[in-house]
Amino acid sequence: MKIFAINGSPRKNGKTQWALEQTLEALKTVDSSIETELISLAGKKISGCISCGKCRNTFGCSIKDDFIEIQEKLKCPDMVGLIAGSPVYMGSMTSQMKAFWDRSVLFRRNGFFFKNKLGAALTIGGSRNGGQDLTLQNIHAAMMIHDMILLGDGYGTAHFGGAGWANVPGGMEEDATSLETFQNLGKRMAEVAHLIKS
Ligand SMILES: Cc1cc2nc3c(=O)[nH]c(=O)nc-3n(C[C@H](O)[C@H](O)[C@H](O)COP(=O)(O)O)c2cc1C
Numbered sequence: 001m002k003i004f005a006i007n008g009s010p011r012k013n014g015k016t017q018w019a020l021e022q023t024l025e026a027l028k029t030v031d032s033s034i035e036t037e038l039i040s041l042a043g044k045k046i047s048g049c050i051s052c053g054k055c056r057n058t059f060g061c062s063i064k065d066d067f068i069e070i071q072e073k074l075k076c077p078d079m080v081g082l083i084a085g086s087p088v089y090m091g092s093m094t095s096q097m098k099a100f101w102d103r104s105v106l107f108r109r110n111g112f113f114f115k116n117k118l119g120a121a122l123t124i125g126g127s128r129n130g131g132q133d134l135t136l137q138n139i140h141a142a143m144m145i146h147d148m149i150l151l152g153d154g155y156g157t158a159h160f161g162g163a164g165w166a167n168v169p170g171g172m173e174e175d176a177t178s179l180e181t182f183q184n185l186g187k188r189m190a191e192v193a194h195l196i197k198s
Contacts, residue, residue, distance in 0.1 A: 001193055002035040002078040003027065003118075006070075008086035008097025012042035015124045015166045018173065019182045020085045023122060023162060027186035034190055035078070039070060041096040046070075048099050055106035067103045074107070080193045081118030082148070083185065084139050085162070088123055091131035092138050101142035108146055118192055119143035120151040120185055122162025124172070132163040149196075153181045154188030161185055 005024055009016040017040060024036045044066035054062045061067065074082075084100075086093040093101075107113040121139035125132045137160070140150055152160050162185045164178035172178050 001033075001080045001197060002037065002076055003081045003083065003189060003193065004074060004076075004079060005036065005038040005083040005085060006097070006100060007038065007040040007042070008084065008094045008100060009040070010042050010094065010096055012040050014087070015164060015172055016085045016087050016122075019122055019124055019162055019164055019178070020083065022179060022182040023083060023085075023186035025186070026183035027190045030187050030190035031194065034193060037073070039073065041100060044070075044096075046096065046099045046103060049102040049105060055109050059106060059110040061103065061106055063103075067100070070100070071103075071106070075113070079117060080197065081120070081189050082114070083120045083122065083189060084143075085122045086135060086139065088125035088131045088135045091134055093123075093135050097139070101139075104142070104146070112147055114143075114146035114148050116196075117146075117148050118151055118189055118196070119146070119148035120161055120189055122164070122182055122185055124164035124166050126166050128165045128168070133160055136160045136163070149192075151185070151188050151192055153184040154191070155184065157181050157184045
């Protein structure tokens with residue numbers, strides 16, 4: 001079983017990266033045999049879909065950029081789930097994360113590859129109420145369009161996914177409320193991965 005995490009922040013070592021690391025670490029406490037891979041979109045050139053239609057006929061894209069490397073990784077037959085993490089930008093996901101989802105349409109058009117894969121999201125906002133829930137819903141919408149099975153952050157917190165406040169006094173890394181949602185998300189992903197594989 002393999003679970004991928006995608007970091008949609010343009011900052012490689014920012015808060016979203018840290019949050020996803022905490023999520024995957026917690027996932028491993030439930031089952032250390034689950035393989036994980038965290039892919040950062042920082043520094044990658046991924047443009048938006050140009051709707052050329054090429055992927056309607058073949059599993060391929062006419063845009064030759066860094067999405068191809070990610071596309072090849074995600075074709076993994078052992079993949080059971082995907083955790084998408086994005087900072088809140090203007091009340092929604094980053095343009096990097098949106099470009100990733102738009103380009104992922106080739107998985108949908110070629111046999112719904114993500115169908116029945118587990119999908120979960122986390123987000124970090126600079127403000128406490130800066131659009132975290134809305135950003136999670138936007139990511140969830142893309143996952144639903146792939147017919148993925150959506151998960152929240154599970155027992156203990158059990159809301160819509162990981163939700164962090166970057167500028168909390170004392171720092172997000174010390175904020176038990178943010179951290180708990182990231183950890184519960186990872187644990188929930190491992191728990192349900194087992195349920196669907198047993
Ligand atoms: C262009 C831009 C827009 C932003 N918009 C919001 C916003 O709408 N709400 C919010 O709470 N934070 C907003 N932020 C703050 C980021 O969400 C916050 O700094 C986050 O921690 C960045 O994640 P990173 O460290 O992984 O890059 C914005 C930041 C930038 C650069």
